[in-house]
Amino acid sequence: MSKSRRSLPEINAGSMADIAFLLLIFFLVTTTMDVDTGIKRKLPPLPDEENVPTQVDFHKNNILIFDCSPNSDKILVETGADVAGNGKPFATNELKNEIITFLTNFGRNPDLSESPEKAVLSIRVHKKTQYETYIEIQDQISIAYKELRNNEAQKKFNKKYENINKEQQDVVKKAFPMRVSESIKE
Secondary structure (H helix, E strand, O other), X not given: OOOOOOOOOOOXXXXXXXXXXXXXXXXXXXXXXXXXXXXXXXXXXXXOOOOOOOOOOOOHHHEEEEEEOOOOOOEEEEEOOOOOOOOEEEOHHHHHHHHHHHHOOOOOOOOOOOOOOOOEEXXXXXXXXXXXXXXXXXHXXXXXXXXXXXXXXXXXXXXXXXXXXXXXXXXXXXXXXXXXXXXXXX
């Protein structure tokens, strides 16, 4: 008796490439991608012959300085009237209330801003400051201004800031203009 080998039937793999291609297209079409939007800020125009930067005189109490140390999770906050380096340490989640207090002082405390129109927020970062710390400060500034502008819009127009028209938004922005300066320390 001889054993005969039976041949196994072959699998047609010709359509496997087509199926793999269709699956690839399906997953590419149905997958969503997260898009980073970044920080929405309007940068000042570049200087030219017509747009020459001018020297602005302002009272040093109208500056609120955020000094970011690269070795600490706290941020030193001081006004321009304080002796440099004598700021109070704050955690980033405490900055919003400090910003609001500074902006809405209206001259009551002589160590704080005279008015929101004259106030400047200054961020001082060091070369080794973590980027997350810088972003957290920017977020706290945005949150503070959003709250102040919403309150002003409610007071003047009985609506939230994002629900009022462009002209009304300009009125609210004029009451609480966002002035932020940034510098890098060695």
